[in-house]
Amino acid sequence: MANELTGAQALVNALEDSGVDVMFGIPGGAILPAYDPIFDSKIRHILVRHEQGAGHAATGYAQVTGRVGVCVATSGPGATNLVTPIADAQMDSVPIVAITGQVPSAAIGTDAFQEADIRGITMPVTKHNYLITDPAQIPRAMAEAFYIASSGRPGPVLVDIAKDALQKMTIYNYPKKLNLLGYHPHAEPDAQAIREAASLIAQASKPIFYIGGGVIKANAAKELLQLAELVGAPVVTTLMARGAFPDSHSQHLGMPGMHGTVAAVTGLQKADLLITLGARFDDRVTGKLSTFAPDAKVIHADIDPAEIGKNRYADVPIIGDLGPTMRALIPALKAEYARNRADISQWWKQINSLRQRYPLGYSEPGDGSLSPQYVIERIGAITGPDGIYVAGVGQHQMWASQFVKFEKPRTWLNSGGLGTMGYAVPAAMGAKVGAPDTPVWAIDGDGCFQMTNQELVTCALNDIPIKVAVINNESLGMVRQWQALFYRERYSNTDLHSKRIPDFAKLAEAMGCVGLRCESKGDVDKIIKEANAINDAPVVVDFSVHRDAMVWPMVAAGTSNDDILIAKEMAPDWDSQEL
Amino acid sequence: MAQHILSVLVENSPGVLARVASLFSRRGYNIHSLAVGPTESPEISRMTIVLNLEGHALDQVSAQLFKLVNVIGIQEMEGRNSHQRELLMVKVNSDPNNRPKVEAVIAKYRGAIVNQANSSLTIEAIGNSAEIAALLKELSSFGIKELVQSGLIALEIGDTTLAERTLQETGLASSSTHSQTEDYQN
Numbered sequence: 001m002a003n004e005l006t007g008a009q010a011l012v013n014a015l016e017d018s019g020v021d022v023m024f025g026i027p028g029g030a031i032l033p034a035y036d037p038i039f040d041s042k043i044r045h046i047l048v049r050h051e052q053g054a055g056h057a058a059t060g061y062a063q064v065t066g067r068v069g070v071c072v073a074t075s076g077p078g079a080t081n082l083v084t085p086i087a088d089a090q091m092d093s094v095p096i097v098a099i100t101g102q103v104p105s106a107a108i109g110t111d112a113f114q115e116a117d118i119r120g121i122t123m124p125v126t127k128h129n130y131l132i133t134d135p136a137q138i139p140r141a142m143a144e145a146f147y148i149a150s151s152g153r154p155g156p157v158l159v160d161i162a163k164d165a166l167q168k169m170t171i172y173n174y175p176k177k178l179n180l181l182g183y184h185p186h187a188e189p190d191a192q193a194i195r196e197a198a199s200l201i202a203q204a205s206k207p208i209f210y211i212g213g214g215v216i217k218a219n220a221a222k223e224l225l226q227l228a229e230l231v232g233a234p235v236v237t238t239l240m241a242r243g244a245f246p247d248s249h250s251q252h253l254g255m256p257g258m259h260g261t262v263a264a265v266t267g268l269q270k271a272d273l274l275i276t277l278g279a280r281f282d283d284r285v286t287g288k289l290s291t292f293a294p295d296a297k298v299i300h301a302d303i304d305p306a307e308i309g310k311n312r313y314a315d316v317p318i319i320g321d322l323g324p325t326m327r328a329l330i331p332a333l334k335a336e337y338a339r340n341r342a343d344i345s346q347w348w349k350q351i352n353s354l355r356q357r358y359p360l361g362y363s364e365p366g367d368g369s370l371s372p373q374y375v376i377e378r379i380g381a382i383t384g385p386d387g388i389y390v391a392g393v394g395q396h397q398m399w400a401s402q403f404v405k406f407e408k409p410r411t412w413l414n415s416g417g418l419g420t421m422g423y424a425v426p427a428a429m430g431a432k433v434g435a436p437d438t439p440v441w442a443i444d445g446d447g448c449f450q451m452t453n454q455e456l457v458t459c460a461l462n463d464i465p466i467k468v469a470v471i472n473n474e475s476l477g478m479v480r481q482w483q484a485l486f487y488r489e490r491y492s493n494t495d496l497h498s499k500r501i502p503d504f505a506k507l508a509e510a511m512g513c514v515g516l517r518c519e520s521k522g523d524v525d526k527i528i529k530e531a532n533a534i535n536d537a538p539v540v541v542d543f544s545v546h547r548d549a550m551v552w553p554m555v556a557a558g559t560s561n562d563d564i565l566i567a568k569e570m571a572p573d574w575d576s577q578e579l
Numbered sequence: 580m581a582q583h584i585l586s587v588l589v590e591n592s593p594g595v596l597a598r599v600a601s602l603f604s605r606r607g608y609n610i611h612s613l614a615v616g617p618t619e620s621p622e623i624s625r626m627t628i629v630l631n632l633e634g635h636a637l638d639q640v641s642a643q644l645f646k647l648v649n650v651i652g653i654q655e656m657e658g659r660n661s662h663q664r665e666l667l668m669v670k671v672n673s674d675p676n677n678r679p680k681v682e683a684v685i686a687k688y689r690g691a692i693v694n695q696a697n698s699s700l701t702i703e704a705i706g707n708s709a710e711i712a713a714l715l716k717e718l719s720s721f722g723i724k725e726l727v728q729s730g731l732i733a734l735e736i737g738d739t740t741l742a743e744r745t746l747q748e749t750g751l752a753s754s755s756t757h758s759q760t761e762d763y764q765n
Contacts, residue, residue, distance in 0.1 A: 119594065120597065123594075123597060123598055123601045124601050124602075128647075128648040131594070181590055182645075182647070182651040182652075304646070305646075306643045306645075306646050309636065310639055
């Protein structure tokens with residue numbers, strides 16, 4: 001027949017028709033048929049060095065652009081290497097589509113070479129997944145995958161395609177209409193719930209906005225600013241929501257949770273109303289759940305009905321897209337305020353007292369060595385709020401969240417839910433591909449960096465000039481901090497010796513990057529500016545920092561937010577608070 | 580511990596049972612029995628899941644289940660609004676001496692003898708969970724050699740069907756693919 005093409009060509013056509021402009025991947029036996037038409041496609045394919053890098057790069061790209069990120073791998077180990085970034089994207093609700101080759105359909109189930117049941121393996125960590133053995137199904141599966149990944153609560157979708165389905169001939173037919181019997185994401189919030197929420201807000205004398213990453217996913221930062229200013233209540237932004245509300249705004253108390261500010265943590269604890277938007281009452285925010293915000297009523301707005309009441313009872317649940325939700329809430333609230341409005345000035349006095357007494361801060365090491373917090377603070381200050389900051393997982397991640405000042409959504413990327421060490425370098429690569437004209441800093445730890453730095457080769461070869469700050473405390477720093485606090489300073493297997501080996505600057509040079517070193521406070525600004533001036537190659541700066549610095553404040557795991565400590569064995573001075 | 584019966588309409592596609600089982604396992608929901616079979620529509624299968632819930636709210640379980648893309652509709656079946664049946668097949672020790680007694684028990688529960696062997700009777704019976712349990716208790720005095728039970732199945736009393744209810748709730752009846760046409764292009 002005249003219009004026949006291979007399943008592989010149908011796949012590439014479907015990717016093009018789904019609007020894909022870039023994908024990250026590595027070929028291999030089972031996916032090989034797809035790579036032939038990819039060779040001729042207008043889609044940019046970036047050849048990574050490890051499939052995990054492809055997955056996190058797709059995530060970084062998606063987080064920065066709001067579009068669906070795409071990664072490609074072959075069957076077996078190629079596919080299993082994608083499991084970590086897929087699980088990561090699931091936990092942080094990132095829209096990615098993963099395409100994997102599968103052994104030929106006749107060989108499925110025979111333990112064939114490079115066979116792994118990736119659909120079965122990824123079932124619990126994807127929003128949805130497919131195994132395709134018929135080439136005619138490829139276009140529909142791809143169209144559905146992109147729709148499911150990007151709509152409702154976003155998430156990863158995996159499409160596993162048997163090799164023979166890629167090789168066989170088919171007719172290409174991109175569906176104009178999808179018919180997913182069991183998938184109907186909510187969009188419009190219920191009007192009655194909006195009225196009830198407005199009424200609760202107007203009555204509350206201690207309201208607080210508890211803002212989660214959903215606000216960024218919903219592209220609703222503008223609506224949030226309007227709503228928050230209308231209500232005038234304090235705002236906290238979780239680790240996933242940094243940038244959803246400007247740090248410079250007077251209503252912003254910063255981040256709540258295990259390493260949140262005293263004002264944010266205590267503000268939630270003492271509130272009489274939580275206005276929860278796109279957040280999920282994660283244990284890192286609530287501390288011991290039974291003691292979390294004990295006197296607060298809860299308005300919980302989320303697009304995912306399963307988040308309502310999962311961890312905390314919602315007095316007023318609002319299911320829907322946060323954009324329309326807030327746009328409906330604003331006029332409802334204005335109408336409510338015309339009738340009555342509780343005074344929140346006393347509440348602000350309490351909050352401001354906390355803010356004044358317990359600002360975020362850190363002390364410089366006594367021995368004159370470099371403070372990690374200072375380095376991170378300066379990277380943020382010099383690069384500015386237009387830059388994109390991507391962290392790994394650990395102390396450096398918390399410090400970046402605390403000391404970089406975020407003003408805009410989609411400028412802060414990190415692995416919040418899964419806590420994936422090694423996220424930063426590949427995610428920064430994807431971010432830079434999505435925002436090529438924006439400076440992208442990976443703020444990484446020496447432990448994280450050694451998990452995924454091979455993607456710097458990919459960056460160097462593909463004109464992706466990211467900047468990497470290795471906050472080198474020669475330790476698995478967060479684990480070391482817990483050992484210092486909870487295991488009598490017995491530092492079992494957390495010493496990485498990475499001020500000796502490897503030489504990060506030389507390693508960077510070997511991978512085609514510029515390698516820089518910084519050991520003293522006086523050099524920090526100069527070296528950051530030097531790195532910022534380099535735009536034709538990736539840059540790695542090895543910041544050799546004090547190893548005993550700790551992340552404060554801290555709510556120890558499993559304890560109540562009321563037991564927040566501002567330094568080792570130091571609780572805030574509650575007695576003098578009129579709380 | 581509370582027991583609940585959920586009737587779940589799912590797409591008849593490969594892997595659906597694994598998705599449901601994986602979800603229940605991952606979230607720590609305890610399945611007492613599960614029955615799956617075809618329905619009046621070839622595209623749709625129906626699962627009847629009997630759950631023992633401890634510390635989990637039923638609406639949370641339903642919400643998690645409904646997030647699965649292949650799950651079309653969910654309805655809780657309660658004793659007062661549904662017919663509930665399970666099937667029992669059991670081999671009971673029996674010889675000519677006790678046979679009349681065994682037959683009396685079978686008759687009481689409207690069971691049937693499907694096979695008579697030298698030292699046993701194979702019996703089938705259909706009933707709700709309480710009836711089956713009562714029958715088994717009486718039969719146990721004769722000595723049960725082997726038994727097998729189907730999962731429970733349930734059907735709503737009256738004219739309403741789960742498929743109709745699902746169509747109404749999701750608005751599928753009016754516009755089968757609302758908003759799914761424009762949004763899915765990246």
